[in-house]
Amino acid sequence: MTGVLRPEFDAELKAGLAVVGGMFPPTITPDLIPFMRTSYASQPIDELLEQRGIERQDVVVPGHLGDPIEVSVLRSRTAVGPRPGVLYAHSGGLMFGDRFSGLDLVLDWVDQLGVVMVTVEYRLAPEHPDPYPREDMYAALTWTADHADELGLRADRLLVAGASAGGGLAAGLALAARDRGGPPLCGQVLDYPMLDDRGTTPSTGQFDGVGVWDRISNETGWDALLGDARGGSDVSPYAAPARASDLTGLPPAFVDVGAAEIFRDEAIAYADALWRAGGDAELHVWSGAFHACDIFAPHTVVGQSMIAARDAWVAKVLGD
Amino acid sequence: MQELLGRIARLDPSASLGLRVIACFDELVVGRVNTRALLAAAASLAGCPAGFHQDRPARQVRVDPRGRVLPAAPGTPGRDSPLAHPDGATAFEPAPGLCVWLERDGEPLANDAIILERLALAVRIRQGLGHRDLDHRRELGLLVDADVGEEERCVAATAIGLDPHRRYRVAAAPLFAVWGTHPSGPEDVVATRHGPLHALVVPEEFGHLDASPAGLGVATDVAHLNHSFRTAVVALQLADPPTTPSVRADDYGGLVGLLADAAPDAHQPDADLLEDVAGHPWGRATLEAVLRSSSVRQAARTAGVHHSTMQSRVDSITETLGWDPFDGFGRTRLGTAYLVWRLRHSRVLDLPAPT
Numbered sequence: 001m002t003g004v005l006r007p008e009f010d011a012e013l014k015a016g017l018a019v020v021g022g023m024f025p026p027t028i029t030p031d032l033i034p035f036m037r038t039s040y041a042s043q044p045i046d047e048l049l050e051q052r053g054i055e056r057q058d059v060v061v062p063g064h065l066g067d068p069i070e071v072s073v074l075r076s077r078t079a080v081g082p083r084p085g086v087l088y089a090h091s092g093g094l095m096f097g098d099r100f101s102g103l104d105l106v107l108d109w110v111d112q113l114g115v116v117m118v119t120v121e122y123r124l125a126p127e128h129p130d131p132y133p134r135e136d137m138y139a140a141l142t143w144t145a146d147h148a149d150e151l152g153l154r155a156d157r158l159l160v161a162g163a164s165a166g167g168g169l170a171a172g173l174a175l176a177a178r179d180r181g182g183p184p185l186c187g188q189v190l191d192y193p194m195l196d197d198r199g200t201t202p203s204t205g206q207f208d209g210v211g212v213w214d215r216i217s218n219e220t221g222w223d224a225l226l227g228d229a230r231g232g233s234d235v236s237p238y239a240a241p242a243r244a245s246d247l248t249g250l251p252p253a254f255v256d257v258g259a260a261e262i263f264r265d266e267a268i269a270y271a272d273a274l275w276r277a278g279g280d281a282e283l284h285v286w287s288g289a290f291h292a293c294d295i296f297a298p299h300t301v302v303g304q305s306m307i308a309a310r311d312a313w314v315a316k317v318l319g320d
Numbered sequence: 321m322q323e324l325l326g327r328i329a330r331l332d333p334s335a336s337l338g339l340r341v342i343a344c345f346d347e348l349v350v351g352r353v354n355t356r357a358l359l360a361a362a363a364s365l366a367g368c369p370a371g372f373h374q375d376r377p378a379r380q381v382r383v384d385p386r387g388r389v390l391p392a393a394p395g396t397p398g399r400d401s402p403l404a405h406p407d408g409a410t411a412f413e414p415a416p417g418l419c420v421w422l423e424r425d426g427e428p429l430a431n432d433a434i435i436l437e438r439l440a441l442a443v444r445i446r447q448g449l450g451h452r453d454l455d456h457r458r459e460l461g462l463l464v465d466a467d468v469g470e471e472e473r474c475v476a477a478t479a480i481g482l483d484p485h486r487r488y489r490v491a492a493a494p495l496f497a498v499w500g501t502h503p504s505g506p507e508d509v510v511a512t513r514h515g516p517l518h519a520l521v522v523p524e525e526f527g528h529l530d531a532s533p534a535g536l537g538v539a540t541d542v543a544h545l546n547h548s549f550r551t552a553v554v555a556l557q558l559a560d561p562p563t564t565p566s567v568r569a570d571d572y573g574g575l576v577g578l579l580a581d582a583a584p585d586a587h588q589p590d591a592d593l594l595e596d597v598a599g600h601p602w603g604r605a606t607l608e609a610v611l612r613s614s615s616v617r618q619a620a621r622t623a624g625v626h627h628s629t630m631q632s633r634v635d636s637i638t639e640t641l642g643w644d645p646f647d648g649f650g651r652t653r654l655g656t657a658y659l660v661w662r663l664r665h666s667r668v669l670d671l672p673a674p675t
Contacts (some may be wrong), residue, residue, distance in 0.1 A: 011351020018343035298388030299364035
């Protein structure tokens with residue numbers, strides 16, 4: 001692996017990797033899935049919600065094929081009247097994490113913008129391969145829109161958001177909602193999204209064995225979701241939105257990604273494809289940023305900048 | 321990052337979080353980040369605000385665990401302010417007129433001392449009060465670095481208390497290594513091309529290295545401990561827990577020294593050929609048996625297979641390699657190629673899955 005040119009990690013973030021590497025190794029092979037399910041499981045969140053004046057309501061809703069799945073509805077105690085809504089898909093490579101993983105970053109939307117957040121316990125691969133994760137998300141989307149009144153949210157101001165694998169799911173949801181005449185969406189937040197199962201971009205080959213989520217980890221994730229179909233000609237654009245040939249008629253997109261991560265090229269390509277299709281996209285490529293560095297190292301200048309840029313866009317789209 | 325440290329501790333109660341704190345600040349110092357960033361890292365690692373004060377020119381910075389700058393507090397925390405713990409455990413004066421602290425409610429936590437110590441060192445260097453030269457690495461890092469001149473390495477050896485008339489070995493282990501008994505001796509986190517490694521200096525006569533995974537370098541005088549460290553890293557990569565948790569470089573004699581000094585991208589055609597041999601289900605076990613035997617018959621006994629089975633495998637190996645592993649330099653070539661292959665495929669520095 002010598003001789004591979006790649007952008008350096010930001011100094012603060014590189015220091016953060018000395019800690020992150022202890023619970024999130026750069027290279028995740030299938031035998032590490034049980035480890036990751038332990039290490040990336042969310043910590044108890046109720047104390048944090050209490051401090052921030054956010055109430056949590058857990059609801060069992062129909063998922064893919066009507067199977068029961070759990071969602072949590074989060075809303076500010078002080079919010080009144082119909083509020084904007086966000087459907088959130090968590091990170092974790094489609095194989096691990098839960099509906100509270102990385103959620104602290106988007107709680108600002110709940111307590112500062114008064115958003116009603118629905119975060120979904122979509123089922124995970126490889127036990128539940130494609131289309132389970134996304135169709136669980138889609139079922140949660142229709143449930144949310146159908147129950148807008150009782151949830152106290154405005155059906156005309158509903159946004160989908162997700163990070164990493166969840167960003168890929170959010171992009172797939174937006175495509176599916178367009179094609180099926182599903183609930184209208186006012187935006188899609190795609191944080192360092194996992195969009196392309198083919199693994200052929202230059203950035204995919206630049207970060208073997210370093211940072212967070214390298215080429216091998218990505219293959220592990222897509223294998224879990226798609227099995228033998230990965231990289232072949234038979235992958236649905238809903239599963240791998242990079243394969244979508246028609247990106248017209250989609251809601252405005254916010255796309256952010258690190259310059260020092262494998263998803264850089266596919267995120268840039270997706271934003272570019274949205275523009276070429278006449279769509280609205282805001283793209284941020286953060287210098288020196290490894291994958292999901294805002295989740296792991298929110299204290300850094302890069303992490304703070306990422307969070308602030310995203311929050312500003314969401315406030316623009318959803319704010320009163 | 322306090323939450324991440326907590327996760328690591330829950331995953332592996334024996335993990336050395338202190339070494340991760342050290343590695344984190346090492347990167348910050350190497351990356352020449354500013355005081356705010358140093359305080360943000362300390363606050364994030366500790367899970368409480370961190371602060372800095374200097375007398376001249378008067379300046380105070382306080383940062384919370386999310387990296388946000390907090391308003392200045394009255395007085396000089398750590399000295400005459402109630403912000404810091406009264407027994408001084410959460411404040412540190414790295415130089416006259418300079419103070420750093422953690423604003424911990426209640427008793428200090430286990431990692432507070434190491435966080436504060438490393439923050440103090442890093443702030444001192446950032447403020448121009450540390451090393452006079454531009455190389456901010458600490459003594460052990462200098463001692464094991466071949467690019468540092470011999471005189472400077474000997475000065476570093478003296479600074480960490482090594483006797484110039486004695487011989488020592490360097491042990492190398494990843495930060496996640498599990499230590500049975502932890503030998504006493506100068507130790508630190510050292511940056512390598514394999515990432516940060518735990519380096520520890522022990523006397524020549526040191527016996528068994530009770531850590532997994534770990535490697536123990538060859539014995540050298542203090543001027544050549546850089547070589548000992550490189551052999552320790554090779555030995556570490558040859559470790560194969562749980563069957564072989566730690567490896568002594570001495571077991572491979574001069575061979576490990578050659579491997580230690582080979583360029584990472586050195587052309588190794590014999591090792592390339594071994595990829596095909598190792599692809600066979602019987603590949604690795606057969607290679608091990610051949611290397612530990614002087615004849616096909618003995619190799620068959622070692623591997624526990626019939627003589628004719630071993631003969632056909634050796635024939636297959638001979639055909640793939642283009643030379644007979646039992647003939648002339650064949651065994652030497654095979655042994656060298658096998659070790660290079662092992663190093664190429666070593667996963668010992670990857671974080672292990674839970675057992």
